[in-house]
Amino acid sequence: MNQVELSAVEKHYGEYHALRNIDLSIPEGAFVALIGPSGCGKSTLLRSIAGLEQISSGTISIAGERVNDVPPRRRDVAMVFQSYALYPHMDVERNMTYSLRLRRRSADLIAAAVREAAATLNLSGLLGRYPRELSGGQRQRVAMGRAIVRHPKVFLFDEPLSNLDAELRVKMRGEVRALHERLGATSIYVTHDQIEAMTMADHIVVLKAGRIEQQGPPLALYDRPANRFVAGFIGSPSINFIEGAVTADGGHVTWEGLERPLSLGRRLSAAQRVQIGLRPEHLAVATDGTMAMVVDTIERTGSQTIILGRCGGQPMTVIDHGRPVLARGDNLRLAVAPDHIHLFDPDSGAAV
Amino acid sequence: MNRALDFVRDRSGFEMILIGLSAVYLFLFAGAPFVFNVLMSFQKVDLFNIASIDRPFVGFANYQKILANPDFWLIVRNTVVFVALSSVCQLAGGFALALFFMQDFAGASWLRGLFLAAWITPGYAIGQVWKWMLAGDTGIANYFLRSLHIIDGPVYWLSDPSLALLTITFVNVWLGIPFYLLLISVGLSAIPRDLYEAAELDGANAVQRFCGITLPLMRDTLLALVALGAILTLQQFDLIAALTAGGPVNSSNVAQFWSWQLSFQSYQIGLGSAVSVLMLLVVVVIASIYVAATRSERAA
Numbered sequence: 001m002n003q004v005e006l007s008a009v010e011k012h013y014g015e016y017h018a019l020r021n022i023d024l025s026i027p028e029g030a031f032v033a034l035i036g037p038s039g040c041g042k043s044t045l046l047r048s049i050a051g052l053e054q055i056s057s058g059t060i061s062i063a064g065e066r067v068n069d070v071p072p073r074r075r076d077v078a079m080v081f082q083s084y085a086l087y088p089h090m091d092v093e094r095n096m097t098y099s100l101r102l103r104r105r106s107a108d109l110i111a112a113a114v115r116e117a118a119a120t121l122n123l124s125g126l127l128g129r130y131p132r133e134l135s136g137g138q139r140q141r142v143a144m145g146r147a148i149v150r151h152p153k154v155f156l157f158d159e160p161l162s163n164l165d166a167e168l169r170v171k172m173r174g175e176v177r178a179l180h181e182r183l184g185a186t187s188i189y190v191t192h193d194q195i196e197a198m199t200m201a202d203h204i205v206v207l208k209a210g211r212i213e214q215q216g217p218p219l220a221l222y223d224r225p226a227n228r229f230v231a232g233f234i235g236s237p238s239i240n241f242i243e244g245a246v247t248a249d250g251g252h253v254t255w256e257g258l259e260r261p262l263s264l265g266r267r268l269s270a271a272q273r274v275q276i277g278l279r280p281e282h283l284a285v286a287t288d289g290t291m292a293m294v295v296d297t298i299e300r301t302g303s304q305t306i307i308l309g310r311c312g313g314q315p316m317t318v319i320d321h322g323r324p325v326l327a328r329g330d331n332l333r334l335a336v337a338p339d340h341i342h343l344f345d346p347d348s349g350a351a352v
Numbered sequence: 353m354n355r356a357l358d359f360v361r362d363r364s365g366f367e368m369i370l371i372g373l374s375a376v377y378l379f380l381f382a383g384a385p386f387v388f389n390v391l392m393s394f395q396k397v398d399l400f401n402i403a404s405i406d407r408p409f410v411g412f413a414n415y416q417k418i419l420a421n422p423d424f425w426l427i428v429r430n431t432v433v434f435v436a437l438s439s440v441c442q443l444a445g446g447f448a449l450a451l452f453f454m455q456d457f458a459g460a461s462w463l464r465g466l467f468l469a470a471w472i473t474p475g476y477a478i479g480q481v482w483k484w485m486l487a488g489d490t491g492i493a494n495y496f497l498r499s500l501h502i503i504d505g506p507v508y509w510l511s512d513p514s515l516a517l518l519t520i521t522f523v524n525v526w527l528g529i530p531f532y533l534l535l536i537s538v539g540l541s542a543i544p545r546d547l548y549e550a551a552e553l554d555g556a557n558a559v560q561r562f563c564g565i566t567l568p569l570m571r572d573t574l575l576a577l578v579a580l581g582a583i584l585t586l587q588q589f590d591l592i593a594a595l596t597a598g599g600p601v602n603s604s605n606v607a608q609f610w611s612w613q614l615s616f617q618s619y620q621i622g623l624g625s626a627v628s629v630l631m632l633l634v635v636v637v638i639a640s641i642y643v644a645a646t647r648s649e650r651a652a
Contacts, residue, residue: 050549050553051553052549052552052553071552072549072552072553073552073553073554073555073556073557075553077553078553078554079549079550079553081546081549081550083544083546085544085546085547085549085550086550087547087550087551087564087565088547088569089568089569098551098554098556098564099554099555102554102555102556102560102564103555146550146554150554
């Protein structure tokens with residue numbers, strides 16, 4: 001059964017159209033990431049599911065019940081805020097138990113819930129501390145603890161890791177995912193970080209300007225982006241886009257700087273202009289490569305070398321897993337894997 | 353000379369000048385008059401020796417006279433009623449209005465600003481206007497209440513001894529509410545919105561959010577505000593002078609007005625000073641509450 005179901009959801013703020021015709025089904029136990037650039041509507045969508053925003057039209061159902069007119073406190077969802085929103089006048093224990101105390105649960109049950117959550121999140125030694133006495137990572141854990149003691153129907157995460165430093169973010173990424181698997185609860189996770197989405201989610205929803213651009217499993221979005229926007233958003237470093245054209249026979253594609261047209265393995269309408277997407281990791285430096293590149297900048301991370309340069313007049317990024325000896329102005333040959341070429345319509349941006 | 357200039361420009365000289373200026377100011381305009389006042393409360397002061405500091409020392413005689421005055425306990429009672437009732441009503445009214453204006457309706461901030469209009473008007477003028485409005489036979493207040501059939505005959509708000517104190521308290525509450533409204537509004541808007549959202553998702557209804565989030569987070573602000581407001585009410589002089597001048601027969605007289613009457617109407621300056629020193633002790637207690645409240649605010 002679908003735990004969360006959105007159909008034809010629209011949200012207007014006066015003239016501003018924040019959400020456009022959102023259809024989304026989230027099965028029970030799924031981990032769904034909502035991603036997109038700032039202002040794409042991902043937080044608005046999350047807040048609408050929480051009930052903190054009223055949608056203008058459409059329906060939202062949680063566990064089969066239409067919740068459009070149900071106030072947030074009766075929706076049985078828990079949210080982890082970007083700011084954590086811990087109650088500053090309550091210690092960790094009281095922060096975590098506020099919801100249970102409001103529901104007048106028995107003292108035994110509350111104590112057991114706190115013990116369990118504290119053990120899960122490594123907070124046992126901090127129960128008497130106040131939020132101001134905690135580090136960023138500890139606050140983040142308390143915010144998660146406050147959500148899990150309730151055993152809600154749905155967990156909502158609003159960029160919960162964005163205030164942590166890089167190292168802790170990577171660590172917490174794994175912990176959030178592990179927690180999700182332990183609890184088996186439905187989670188909806190908003191982030192602008194595509195790596196977070198790719199590594200944590202079972203299902204990714206890419207939003208832009210209030211519209212769903214594409215949704216699906218992470219690798220499906222990576223392998224078969226529905227349009228130029230999704231191709232550019234998923235993957236790091238970003239995909240290269242260059243102008244090209246389908247040859248007269250309709251079976252090959254070519255672009256400036258490429259020695260001989262590449263076979264597509266399928267037929268397209270002849271001689272149409274296309275935009276070609278080449279992921280940096282699908283290009284390889286090779287002496288027998290068919291594409292010429294001039295090196296501008298070299299970034300070495302140790303495990304890989306990122307080479308930025310130009311092919312013909314167009315910028316190009318390549319990832320090499322070796323440590324090639326290169327300098328600015330060098331000429332390289334690149335091999336292109338024909339299976340990994342993405343083609344987009346230059347006008348609509350849709351995949352061809 | 354250059355070294356002195358460098359000390360000001362690059363070292364702690366500038367800070368020392370700032371501290372020095374405020375220390376001099378405080379000494380001249382607060383410290384010295386305070387000492388002078390305390391001194392007078394232990395002396396026999398009359399119009400002939402007022403210009404000299406060397407006056408006959410009388411010990412606690414002024415205080416004994418004040419305590420023995422038949423009006424003393426009446427005035428203490430009046431002052432307590434005036435300050436306590438004013439503070440409670442100002443706090444409740446200011447808080448209610450501040451919560452009302454937190455609801456984001458059209459013109460909310462503009463209307464809230466209008467509340468400050470009462471502050472532009474001098475206290476004595478406000479007292480006069482209220483005096484006209486509350487006048488027994490010709491006042492608009494009685495006219496309204498009679499038209500609404502709430503009262504039958506005229507009510508003598510200012511000359512009925514059982515009402516006079518309550519009436520000046522009412523006007524003082526009216527005058528003080530904008531102060532509370534404004535500062536409580538500042539405190540309320542400092543509470544992050546997402547705390548309320550988190551509480552809502554935790555299952556708290558509006559009343560529970562108010563008691564569980566707003567009140568505890570406003571506690572120190574409110575405590576500081578009540579302390580400050582009580583001191584302002586203890587200073588309230590203009591309204592009383594304009595409305596009742598402490599009458600009829602001291603029924604609305606309060607300590608600060610009595611002190612002025614003793615010093616500047618009957619020229620018993622030693623007695624007036626003693627009353628003001630007694631008030632000062634009360635203010636010190638209230639001020640320490642204020643200091644404690646603002647200190648824990650900073651710690652939070």
